[in-house]
Amino acid sequence: MRPALEAAQNVAWRRLGLPGTWWTGAERLAIARETRAAADCAFCANRAAALSPLRVPGAHDVGELSLPPAAIEAIHRIRTDPGRLSEAWFVGLREAGLGEEAYVELVSVVAVTVAIDTFRRGSGLKLLAFPKAEPGAPTRRRPEGTKPGRGFVATVAPEDWTDGDPDMYLDHPGPRRRVGANIHRALTLVPNSMIHWWDVLEELYQEGPQMRDYGVEYRAISHAQIELLAARVAALNRCEY
Amino acid sequence: MSGDPGSDVPHGGLLLAFANAVLGRHSTALADLRETVRTTVGDAGLSDAAGVIGGFDGITRIADATGIPLEPEKVELAADFFDALNIGRFRREKA
Numbered sequence: 001m002r003p004a005l006e007a008a009q010n011v012a013w014r015r016l017g018l019p020g021t022w023w024t025g026a027e028r029l030a031i032a033r034e035t036r037a038a039a040d041c042a043f044c045a046n047r048a049a050a051l052s053p054l055r056v057p058g059a060h061d062v063g064e065l066s067l068p069p070a071a072i073e074a075i076h077r078i079r080t081d082p083g084r085l086s087e088a089w090f091v092g093l094r095e096a097g098l099g100e101e102a103y104v105e106l107v108s109v110v111a112v113t114v115a116i117d118t119f120r121r122g123s124g125l126k127l128l129a130f131p132k133a134e135p136g137a138p139t140r141r142r143p144e145g146t147k148p149g150r151g152f153v154a155t156v157a158p159e160d161w162t163d164g165d166p167d168m169y170l171d172h173p174g175p176r177r178r179v180g181a182n183i184h185r186a187l188t189l190v191p192n193s194m195i196h197w198w199d200v201l202e203e204l205y206q207e208g209p210q211m212r213d214y215g216v217e218y219r220a221i222s223h224a225q226i227e228l229l230a231a232r233v234a235a236l237n238r239c240e241y
Numbered sequence: 242m243s244g245d246p247g248s249d250v251p252h253g254g255l256l257l258a259f260a261n262a263v264l265g266r267h268s269t270a271l272a273d274l275r276e277t278v279r280t281t282v283g284d285a286g287l288s289d290a291a292g293v294i295g296g297f298d299g300i301t302r303i304a305d306a307t308g309i310p311l312e313p314e315k316v317e318l319a320a321d322f323f324d325a326l327n328i329g330r331f332r333r334e335k336a
Binding site for chain 1: 250251252253256257259260261263264271272275282283285286287288289290291292293294295296297298299300301302303304305306307308309310311312315
């Protein structure tokens with residue numbers, strides 16, 4: 001494993017246990033643990049095999065009883081059937097009490113957990129033990145510049161960044177080189193979740209400028225091999241984007 | 242650019258099978274393929290391949306869970322991208 005990848009992985013993993021913007025450290029770890037457990041949920045397996053998942057009767061195999069039911073449903077569906085998530089389903093979660101901001105942070109925790117677990121499984125490494133929860137309250141800060149219109153949740157465009165936001169994009173102070181594509185904006189309703197995800201993703205994959213620098217190979221496999229793998233995973237997960 | 246059956250990317254068929262196995266549920270098949278990948282592209286190549294698979298296993302969930310749309314300009318850009326990397330001629334694996 002490249003030293004930079006190992007460092008990014010370790011930082012991202014430890015951050016799972018830190019207090020977030022909308023969830024405590026203990027809650028974030030509960031989300032991560034439930035993400036792992038959801039892979040073995042029988043109800044999810046039945047739904048994933050069904051033509052109409054929401055018509056399948058049953059209940060999730062739940063490990064983290066401290067999490068609200070809407071969060072459990074979100075974790076399990078994102079983990080086991082992400083290609084068939086709909087805006088109507090997301091609206092249902094909100095009506096069941098899961099706030100838009102908490103949902104975005106939950107998505108980031110699920111994604112980080114899945115990405116690192118899958119990386120380690122592919123590498124033949126043991127799954128990491130979860131870190132300990134750190135004390136502290138969530139900050140509950142919603143960025144001033146959020147706007148709806150790019151998908152299910154509000155986002156922050158580069159031009160709507162304000163001084164109270166951390167460094168997210170190319171034009172902001174700091175080393176990050178993300179330009180504000182929709183995939184960059186997806187988690188920006190919770191800026192620290194956006195940063196948490198992208199800091200590890202860019203070491204698992206590549207930074208944007210590296211991705212299109214065809215004259216230099218930044219990894220031990222080629223650009224073409226990287227994109228072949230990426231496309232296959234996207235197809236297997238039935239990802240429209 | 243030479244390639245394995247099913248792809249014009251070097252070791253493309255093996256890498257595709259590896260991705261399938263990592264996301265699948267058969268540990269023995271994965272272990273065997275992992276060693277073949279390691280022998281073929283080296284330890285660093287295996288790690289980086291696993292990194293891409295892990296990264297995209299995560300990012301696809303972000304895209305679908307937030308419902309973000311693909312930008313219209315990217316539809317055209319992706320065509321150029323795959324042509325530039327010579328993977329526009331990828332052939333479907335036989336079932």
